[in-house]
Amino acid sequence: MVPLSHYLILSAVLFAIGMxxxxxxxxxxxxxxxxELMFNAVNLNFVAFSRYLPSTMLQGQIxxxxxxxxxxxxxxxxxxxxxxxxxxxxxxxxxxxxxxKW
Amino acid sequence: xxxxxxxxxxxxxxxxxxxxxVVLAKNIVHCAIALVLTFxxxxxxxxxxxxxxxxxxxxxxxxxxITILLLFAIMLTSRISARGVKIMNEQVxxxxxxxxxxxxxxxxxxxxxxxVVGSLPPSSYATASLGRxxxxxxxxxxxxxxxxxxxxxxxAIILARRERExx
Numbered sequence: 001m002v003p004l005s006h007y008l009i010l011s012a013v014l015f016a017i018g019m020x021x022x023x024x025x026x027x028x029x030x031x032x033x034x035x036e037l038m039f040n041a042v043n044l045n046f047v048a049f050s051r052y053l054p055s056t057m058l059q060g061q062i063x064x065x066x067x068x069x070x071x072x073x074x075x076x077x078x079x080x081x082x083x084x085x086x087x088x089x090x091x092x093x094x095x096x097x098x099x100x101k102w
Numbered sequence: 103x104x105x106x107x108x109x110x111x112x113x114x115x116x117x118x119x120x121x122x123x124v125v126l127a128k129n130i131v132h133c134a135i136a137l138v139l140t141f142x143x144x145x146x147x148x149x150x151x152x153x154x155x156x157x158x159x160x161x162x163x164x165x166x167x168i169t170i171l172l173l174f175a176i177m178l179t180s181r182i183s184a185r186g187v188k189i190m191n192e193q194v195x196x197x198x199x200x201x202x203x204x205x206x207x208x209x210x211x212x213x214x215x216x217x218v219v220g221s222l223p224p225s226s227y228a229t230a231s232l233g234r235x236x237x238x239x240x241x242x243x244x245x246x247x248x249x250x251x252x253x254x255x256x257x258a259i260i261l262a263r264r265e266r267e268x269x
Binding site for chain 1: 104106107110114117118121122124125130133134137140141144147148150151152153155156159160163164167168171172174175176178179188189190191193194197198200201202204205208209212213216228231232235236240243247250251253254255257258259261262264
């Protein structure tokens, strides 16, 4: 049987990779992909805890379902915003979209 | 090493490698394909954790839904897959530092705080009790999330719609 700590470390690795991507990518779609990685890491944590901690209530899995739902909504709205950006700026590199920066 | 552990390490390696590819690959389409691999790896880990329903939801929603959406957006903004373009901004060093610090913190907390937690026998009929919970104890969040989805759908349509030419 795999101990809980293995899952937690794997989830931490996934979260760190996703965070690195979200901080360094220039492409807005790349940033959204990195965000999805972070969501997955968090969900893995929820499911692992719901499997290992003494509880028969499955709250972890319920919460993971809600996280997945909100992630789907986030992806839809985020990609619509990216399309709007591309239409207005002809680029989706986030460091070139600096109209409100000085 | 038992079969479960072998499968776990294989899937962990697949997931981590694909995640690295998502973040580091030059071509954004390759990133999307690596993202599919990552989602499949996480779904396999859900199966290992006795969460079959979540594994199915993961495959249906992430692989079937979000990735397709991402690919559509990539194709609609086609100029960005041009070669020779820098994919990262100037804050790589600082980001690596911050990310490593946060990883060390999470790893320390997980190893320190949950070292003694053993494993329980899996509960049978997990999917059935999941459905029962969603329609009894958690029915209010369930309905709220459906309203959220409706609002997100309307918002996405309005944002992505091409404006009529104004005169």
